[in-house]
Amino acid sequence: MSEKNSSVWAKSIPIKEQIRVIVTLVRMAKPFRKMFFGALAIGAAFALLQAAAPRIIAYYMTTYLQQRDSVTLQVMISFAVLVAVIRVSQAVADALNAYYFTVAAEYALEDIRVQVFRKLHTLGMRFFDQVPAGSLVTRVNNDTASLADFWRFFMQLTFVVMSMIGAYIGMLTVSVKATLLMLIVVPFIVGSVILYQRFSSSLFRHMRERLSHLNAKIAESITGIDVIQEFYQEDRFKKSFAKVNGEYFNARFRMVKADALLLEPMVDMLLGAAMVLVFWYFGVMSMSTVVSAGVIYAFTTYLNNIFSPLESVMNLFSPFQEGLVSGYRILGILADDTYAPAQNVDAKQDITAGKIAFQHVDFSYDGQHQILKDLNFTANPGDTVALVGHTGSGKSSTINALMRFYEFQSGNILIDDHDIRDIALKNIRQKMGLVLQDPFMFFGDISSNIRMYDDTITDEQVKAAAEFVGADKFISALPGNYHAKVQEGGSGFSAGEKQLISFARAIVRDPKILILDEATANVDTETEALIQKSLLKMRQNRTTIAIAHRLSTIKDADLILVLDKGEVVEHGTHEELLQLQGQYYDLYRLQGITNDSN
Numbered sequence: 001m002s003e004k005n006s007s008v009w010a011k012s013i014p015i016k017e018q019i020r021v022i023v024t025l026v027r028m029a030k031p032f033r034k035m036f037f038g039a040l041a042i043g044a045a046f047a048l049l050q051a052a053a054p055r056i057i058a059y060y061m062t063t064y065l066q067q068r069d070s071v072t073l074q075v076m077i078s079f080a081v082l083v084a085v086i087r088v089s090q091a092v093a094d095a096l097n098a099y100y101f102t103v104a105a106e107y108a109l110e111d112i113r114v115q116v117f118r119k120l121h122t123l124g125m126r127f128f129d130q131v132p133a134g135s136l137v138t139r140v141n142n143d144t145a146s147l148a149d150f151w152r153f154f155m156q157l158t159f160v161v162m163s164m165i166g167a168y169i170g171m172l173t174v175s176v177k178a179t180l181l182m183l184i185v186v187p188f189i190v191g192s193v194i195l196y197q198r199f200s201s202s203l204f205r206h207m208r209e210r211l212s213h214l215n216a217k218i219a220e221s222i223t224g225i226d227v228i229q230e231f232y233q234e235d236r237f238k239k240s241f242a243k244v245n246g247e248y249f250n251a252r253f254r255m256v257k258a259d260a261l262l263l264e265p266m267v268d269m270l271l272g273a274a275m276v277l278v279f280w281y282f283g284v285m286s287m288s289t290v291v292s293a294g295v296i297y298a299f300t301t302y303l304n305n306i307f308s309p310l311e312s313v314m315n316l317f318s319p320f321q322e323g324l325v326s327g328y329r330i331l332g333i334l335a336d337d338t339y340a341p342a343q344n345v346d347a348k349q350d351i352t353a354g355k356i357a358f359q360h361v362d363f364s365y366d367g368q369h370q371i372l373k374d375l376n377f378t379a380n381p382g383d384t385v386a387l388v389g390h391t392g393s394g395k396s397s398t399i400n401a402l403m404r405f406y407e408f409q410s411g412n413i414l415i416d417d418h419d420i421r422d423i424a425l426k427n428i429r430q431k432m433g434l435v436l437q438d439p440f441m442f443f444g445d446i447s448s449n450i451r452m453y454d455d456t457i458t459d460e461q462v463k464a465a466a467e468f469v470g471a472d473k474f475i476s477a478l479p480g481n482y483h484a485k486v487q488e489g490g491s492g493f494s495a496g497e498k499q500l501i502s503f504a505r506a507i508v509r510d511p512k513i514l515i516l517d518e519a520t521a522n523v524d525t526e527t528e529a530l531i532q533k534s535l536l537k538m539r540q541n542r543t544t545i546a547i548a549h550r551l552s553t554i555k556d557a558d559l560i561l562v563l564d565k566g567e568v569v570e571h572g573t574h575e576e577l578l579q580l581q582g583q584y585y586d587l588y589r590l591q592g593i594t595n596d597s598n
């Protein structure tokens, strides 16, 4: 399994790296800092009110309630109004804090989602070879969503710190000595937080790793459903699913158990210990002086104010960790430099005639295994050059290099005698029409799939292209004709129909060069005849590079290149190659025999 494929949960991210991720993510939220700071300021106001309330109530209790006949109706109403105002302000501050924070986080997430999506579309095929599509969908969607928890953790943490400071200041105004005594619990709080974080993070990582395995298993079983059914693999998949599902359940169970049995009791025990200290201290004090109930009330309320948000911040450790890992992966994509091959800086040449020349081209996907070796050929404008050879001989790789999907390492590819890197990429995409074995259909309708959302292409041009390739007949029979709905992937259309639509898609741009990769591999004989007819028309006045396993389809090619392990081992016309009685001859004879026997 490649590095990019392995679960990031299998190992912990080094501390230095975690800090880098945190700093970068905080920086990425900078455009929304006003809202984040607004939320923080409101949080601070909330903490202030939270600190003031117990002090006011304590004063009311000590001054009025503990003295017989000192409370009047006016005092009662005044305090009731004061407490009500504080409570309502607290509720408003709480709501505004949540609102501003959520809005800021959503804006920041949307921004990051756009950045990741845009970045993906600058990356080259090599990147997509290494990272499965499913995992990229998770990257763009789920990972960015997890960042919300990452920011929530920081907000909560700041809130806890502010609440703690507020509570300690409030306690100081009640009793300096008791407050100093309360400082004893601080190292215990910090120690427990660190201990819990370590423990819970290892359980959480384990759980996430199991979840990755479970997701991979589900994805595999759905992607391969046809082969699973065909080869009667259901039982094997049921068993292996039960195994990974059981492992995930156990890992989750351990985590839930730790949260339930450890987190709450731990915080409760700390709170209990702090309470004992308070009661012990004031107990001792009461031996020499009167201790007001209001003081006890204020202290116990302040302790609650410290410990309740502490529990919620500890509860956010796992989501924070998830956010951190998501951030790590997102930054990984944003920093990835597996870009699509670059054109020269001032590349502005165009393709006018369609001459193609490969000169001593060497090509490798990974820089280690050489796939094409010293490839040389010339296709003059209007020529058809066919690439034939055994599977894995390098036919598609030749096209990958020509289409600039992958960078070639040495030699030259010239189009109309210009270095291919000097031709604007837009011109390459427009003037070179590529037809793949299994063309992809986009969600929309037939018309949008032919014009590929290029508004400069008119309805008449779309229809003319469809008529030219012979697709008009079946399109006209569809309900809605050119506006017939197309699902993503093109389910509901036969292989031949998809092929014809992709011909129209290629031809509507009137390309100078046509590239056909196994264009007739998936269809029946009748459709093949139709396809061959349209291909013949499409090839007129266009340079064509065609890959074909069925040699009968490229007999009329001007040049046939026989590839073997990335090298041209034979070249010439059909007749010349038959006379040579080499590899082509063998392949052709084999196909002739196979066809006859069919």
Ligand SMILES: Nc1ncnc2c1ncn2[C@@H]1O[C@H](COP(=O)(O)OP(=O)(O)OP(=O)(O)O)[C@@H](O)[C@H]1O
Pocket: 129, 365, 366, 371, 389, 390, 391, 392, 393, 394, 395, 396, 397, 398
């Ligand atoms: N994306 C890729 N990354 C790494 N290696 C690749 C990639 N695509 C193809 N290869 C390797 O390059 C070699 C040539 O493959 P290529 O697809 O060009 O062969 P082909 O002649 O088109 O085969 P086929 O007729 O089966 O399509 C093979 O050994 C293959 O494993």
